[in-house]
Amino acid sequence: MSDIYQKLEKIVSKNYISNSEYIRHAYSRNVDPLLQGVPDIVIRPQDTQEISEIIRIASEEKIPIYPRGGGDCEFGGSKPIGNQGIVLDMKRMNNIINLDEDNLIATVEAGISWAKLNEFLSDYGLYTGCMGPGSGMTASIGGGISHHSVGGGGCAKYGACTNQLVSLEVVLPTGEIIETGSQANKFSKSPFNRFGNGPDLAGLFCGDNGIFGIKTKVSLQVFPRPPYAEYKTFVLNRKSAQVSAEIFSDIRHKGIDVYDAMYIMDLVVNIGCQQGLFPMWEDNLKRKKGIFFYTIEANTEEELEAKSKQLDEIILNKKRTEELGSEISDGNIAKWHYEEQGHWQFYHNLWGMFPALEPLTAECFTPINSYPEILTDIDMWDVEHNDEIQKITNITGQRPITGSGPILLIDGCNVELTCGFTSFSSYHNGEYHEIIDEVNIKLWKSLLERVTKHGVQWYMMGEIMSQIMVEIGAYPEDFYSFMKSMKKTLDPNLILSRGKYHFGGKK
Numbered sequence: 001m002s003d004i005y006q007k008l009e010k011i012v013s014k015n016y017i018s019n020s021e022y023i024r025h026a027y028s029r030n031v032d033p034l035l036q037g038v039p040d041i042v043i044r045p046q047d048t049q050e051i052s053e054i055i056r057i058a059s060e061e062k063i064p065i066y067p068r069g070g071g072d073c074e075f076g077g078s079k080p081i082g083n084q085g086i087v088l089d090m091k092r093m094n095n096i097i098n099l100d101e102d103n104l105i106a107t108v109e110a111g112i113s114w115a116k117l118n119e120f121l122s123d124y125g126l127y128t129g130c131m132g133p134g135s136g137m138t139a140s141i142g143g144g145i146s147h148h149s150v151g152g153g154g155c156a157k158y159g160a161c162t163n164q165l166v167s168l169e170v171v172l173p174t175g176e177i178i179e180t181g182s183q184a185n186k187f188s189k190s191p192f193n194r195f196g197n198g199p200d201l202a203g204l205f206c207g208d209n210g211i212f213g214i215k216t217k218v219s220l221q222v223f224p225r226p227p228y229a230e231y232k233t234f235v236l237n238r239k240s241a242q243v244s245a246e247i248f249s250d251i252r253h254k255g256i257d258v259y260d261a262m263y264i265m266d267l268v269v270n271i272g273c274q275q276g277l278f279p280m281w282e283d284n285l286k287r288k289k290g291i292f293f294y295t296i297e298a299n300t301e302e303e304l305e306a307k308s309k310q311l312d313e314i315i316l317n318k319k320r321t322e323e324l325g326s327e328i329s330d331g332n333i334a335k336w337h338y339e340e341q342g343h344w345q346f347y348h349n350l351w352g353m354f355p356a357l358e359p360l361t362a363e364c365f366t367p368i369n370s371y372p373e374i375l376t377d378i379d380m381w382d383v384e385h386n387d388e389i390q391k392i393t394n395i396t397g398q399r400p401i402t403g404s405g406p407i408l409l410i411d412g413c414n415v416e417l418t419c420g421f422t423s424f425s426s427y428h429n430g431e432y433h434e435i436i437d438e439v440n441i442k443l444w445k446s447l448l449e450r451v452t453k454h455g456v457q458w459y460m461m462g463e464i465m466s467q468i469m470v471e472i473g474a475y476p477e478d479f480y481s482f483m484k485s486m487k488k489t490l491d492p493n494l495i496l497s498r499g500k501y502h503f504g505g506k507k
């Protein structure tokens with residue numbers, strides 16, 4: 001390894017490479033407490049050319065490479081699988097390359113965060129539409145495109161961030177560099193359209209979870225932020241999961257252009273209030289029931305009023321639904337979510353609901369009409385696994401929580417369903433309890449398998465989810481073998497994100 005280290009050091013200089021134990025361990029995890037893989041080397045390139053040179057060396061030496069943006073993947077996607085390889089940290093590549101104001105296209109380096117790009121765009125009265133994921137303060141645009149991320153605001157209106165993609169620059173696993181869409185014509189001056197000049201090759205890298213190439217440059221459509229917005233919050237006093245699904249569905253069937261629409265289940269409202277997470281509801285909600293909120297945007301006051309009226313009719317027509325006051329202090333979380341960038345704080349707060357709790361998530365896309373049934377089944381799963389869960393409760397004195405987080409309306413008649421098993425980490429009260437890790441991993445896999453069998457669509461396919469899909473035979477055989485042969489063609493030495501999808505066989 002020392003020869004390889006020296007070759008890599010020559011590319012980036014000694015300040016941007018490390019094999020120290022401290023740094024390697026710092027890059028050995030993502031946000032879940034369970035999955036760990038310690039890299040041999042961490043490297044932080046500054047441009048596409050350096051990445052191409054790094055990749056060529058890794059490919060010659062058959063060393064795995066794991067691209068990492070913000071490291072916010074919830075399924076162990078941006079850390080090594082097993083103790084091996086090189087973590088390629090993209091965060092030095094965080095510059096805005098160009099804003100094409102005439103054509104409303106921003107071109108950025110892939111390691112830039114959603115927050116940094118939007119801060120820049122706000123000076124021009126623009127925004128990215130879909131504001132990326134809820135982790136957008138730290139998560140990178142390259143990570144978002146690699147995940148089909150959606151959620152941190154604007155996702156009911158604009159859908160997943162990949163919808164806005166115009167063009168990509170990608171370093172292939174053999175070191176070659178390609179550009180997609182309009183840039184596949186070398187006479188094109190700057191990116192303007194994704195489709196054309198042949199197949200949609202950008203699409204190949206959307207949601208690829210870093211297995212087909214390293215995204216180095218991303219061009220996205222950007223949008224003028226409309227001057228008017230309205231945001232309202234409601235309490236759903238009965239059957240909130242079912243009622244929220246009806247509201248989402250009515251919104252789509254009536255064709256109302258809503259910017260955000262979100263349902264937060266009773267349990268989260270209740271526990272969140274106990275933990276001081278939702279100060280706006282502590283006094284305003286006598287009974288801690290499910291919450292529904294929406295945000296709409298418009299170019300005129302009349303347009304805003306007309307849309308708001310239509311939405312209110314849908315929501316208030318449902319039995320025992322109440323509207324909260326218009327200010328944040330009245331309980332209007334929708335206002336905080338839009339006006340105070342709550343969309344980038346909300347999930348970070350939820351993650352730390354109890355300091356010792358660690359979420360083992362099952363975040364996925366599913367049709368609106370399917371999630372009430374999935375939530376009921378998750379409750380059943382919890383009851384069926386009570387004996388296992390009890391093993392953790394016996395140590396911690398508190399029971400892990402199973403259920404859903406926020407549910408958001410996204411593209412078409414789909415929602416992003418945040419659900420899962422929120423457990424305790426194995427370090428509890430200063431002691432290490434191996435049994436907690438064992439039970440956590442068993443329960444997490446079991447829940448992911450259960451939710452998969454509802455036919456949902458996963459978009460973060462890191463270590464655990466990409467492997468479970470293969471292990472339980474969820475991929476149709478022909479689909480999996482097609483994906484595998486594409487991988488072999490693009491990446492003959494299986495260097496990129498080795499271990500995902502069991503392409504090299506099950507270990």
Ligand SMILES: Cc1cc2nc3c(=O)[nH]c(=O)nc-3n(C[C@H](O)[C@H](O)[C@H](O)COP(=O)(O)OP(=O)(O)OC[C@H]3O[C@@H](n4cnc5c(N)ncnc54)[C@H](O)[C@@H]3O)c2cc1C
Nearest residue numbers: 069070071072073077134140142143144146150151210215
């Ligand atoms: C608090 C919190 C809130 C979240 N909220 C949401 C949400 O609302 N919606 C949502 O969709 N997700 C959400 N997530 C999940 C995650 O943050 C997002 O999917 C995010 O887009 C990941 O970006 P990242 O830069 O952190 O990617 P990373 O975790 O660093 O990487 C993600 C994947 O992409 C690959 N990758 C990263 N950069 C590149 C690149 N340049 N080229 C090729 N491959 C690359 C990695 O190898 C990995 O497989 C949340 C996570 C947290 C912790």
